Amino acid sequence: MGHSGWSQGIVFHTNLEESLKEAKQQKKLVFVDFYTSWCGPCKALSANVFPQQIVGDFYNEKFISVKIQCDDSGYGVALGKQYKVAAYPTLMFLDGNGDIVHSTAGAPDAQGLIELGKTALDPQKNQLSLLKEWDSGNREEAFMRKYFSSLMRAYQNAKAHDDFEQYFATLSKAEKASSFTFELMQTVKELPFSPAFDYLEQNKADYYQTVGKGKVDSTIAKSYLWYLKNLQYGGMMNKDLTEFNTKLAQFKAKNYPYYDEYVAFYDVFDFKNSDNKSDAEIFMTKGTAFLAKYGLNNDDYTISLTMMLANLIWGKDKGVAGIEWMERLVDRNPDVRYLDSYFHILFRNLRWDQALEVAQRIKEEQIKQNRSTKDIDQKIQSIADARLKYGG
Template identity: 30%
Template sequence: MKKLLLLASWLPLMAVAQDKGMHFEHGTTWAEVKAKAKTENKYIFVDCYTTWCGPCKYMSANIFPQESVGNFMNAKYVNVKVQMDQTDKDGEDVKKWYADAKQIEKDYSIRAYPTFLIFAPNGEIVDRQIGGADADRFIERCAASLEPSKQYYPQLAKYQGGQKDTAFLRKLAYLAMEKYDNANANLVAKDYLSQQKDLYTPVNIEFVSRFTQSSKDPGFDMFLHHADKVNKVLGAGKAEAKVLAIAANEEVYPRLRTKDNTAPDWAGIEKDVKAKYPGIAEELMLKSKVQYYVFAKDANNAVTSIVAYMKKYGHKADPQALNEYAWTIFEKCNDAKCIEEALEWSKRSFKDNEIPAFMDTYANLLYKAGKKADALAWEEKAMNKAEGDEKKNYESTLEKMKKGEKYWD
């Protein structure tokens, strides 16, 4: 009885806590949501989420329930959640939205989650937001979505109505990309570039870089044949890195996924790449083999490919790549010379920024190389810079090092 009385006493408090956050419409239809918004003269906030989306779950559990968020959103918006995927566990509330969810996905090109759609009280789409945010940033974004000058779709309507001045086009192209409206972003970007007499100004090179994603894009030729001009603006090696990434996506990666899971035809791929991109063929093939064998968990070939790539092109590896290659060597290679080479890569990875994870890799390699004292010192440095679960992991590794344990295969 005491337990029941205690539970009863908590219920009002629980209700108050739940009321502090955002109120979402339940047991209603899309038509009814729009009718309510029109009657109350409120905007509509639509949370387009999926059951598997981590950031969606984070927003629902940690941001939407906050009092400050609820105070703002409930006053300005009619809020509704729309599940975009379908599962066997869906209840009737979700199922009744299946058709509307499909139509929303089609009409507004939902490609990333969470996507938040904003509709005016009259039911017209005015804005969209992509991705989660902390409470303050979320409120700031939703406040901006109420201002016509900051809404995406009215700007798009101006473009579709004929506004084509260069400053407007450049701003709209970036905005469309930010909103994950790739189709319109590319259309606007093409219109902008068609008006430019000189594509090699700093402003235009930055713009072209953002909108060059394939060999068919107008800017690809600039990066392939005029790398010196591009690199003066973007930095050394940036043009070559862009070409390398696009060539890999188009010429190599599609041929690595064989139907019968047989080994890729490396000779055939290399022949075709050399014919099309002779200047980058060797680097592209070496780097592709590294990525393939690491993904395939083929330890011997992964190590061989990493060593070959680093011997010829190691000077181009960024800190993230240096750390990944060094960690693979730690896990997969027991050769002393190989480990010594990886130590040099690893040390370079945090030369300018002491990232705890990179320092941990260095400490592990030192330990595997038999340099226990140095390993302990670096692992302790990594641990002291880390936080949360990462810090606990390094504490555990430090203890294993102190005990002299072997914790790799």
């Protein structure tokens, strides 16, 4: 490989097999960018980060780099499945045999991408080293925290679940109910109907002693709420709600006091009109009625409904109900985390002045916390762009 392309940033290939051969000969790792045509952060990486000379200088020297499109006609789709890619972009480092050495999901900046490469190259820090340590039997608490967090960050959820379940099965009754094991359950996001979750439900009294009743009960309640919600969403996408309905029936049989509340929440997302078309008006009417009854129980109800409505509408005051939902929430609980959804619904309603005010509040907060304002600056710019395009 000549040096001619170096000033343009990372030189990418498109054939993984050839790149693995080359990597073996050169004793290098292969860096793979798994992306899709529709993924925004993927496009940002390709436009703003990969072309930087500082990035190219590092990656072209240390790695053979490959781009794999996971929504192409087949080659990339198959590779995405083979490597169990579950989020985009996934940035993966492979050895010459094609085995994973390190992996993460998300779009870092130039410095972050270089740090990621350094971690992948460091046999003391990369995922492969954690994996070897796990396989050799290290079960120290500090190590396990690191191991499972690393898998979850890389969206290797299936591996995290499998390894956790195998570990859980080896524990004594006291160890299972320890606050550390409970913490690991949260890290790997143990789902309802899994063996460890079933055990937690059947032995709640033991966990009440170590973790506290409030925390245990709210963890169980929350887990069911979002587990079933995701099943409903997936079922609607695939036009098959069989699994959702089956699990909902199993959930009902457990006689939790919040069953009716959850069913009412899921029902809001069934907003087809008589022609079987999605209807934002029906969604708003149902959503407003639901929040009037249950909105105070869980702030996430408001966020979830608002974000759904934002996807359904675009135009001057087309989804005012969502603005009202968010105003009530922010009045009640001015948590800065909620401002993002508030901005989003204002933007989708073409309420530029209000959206700008909220964006400025987010920016002030980020400056106070010494965090990057890159994302919110882009949103502020998007208001200016939209004003030019749509007026107002």
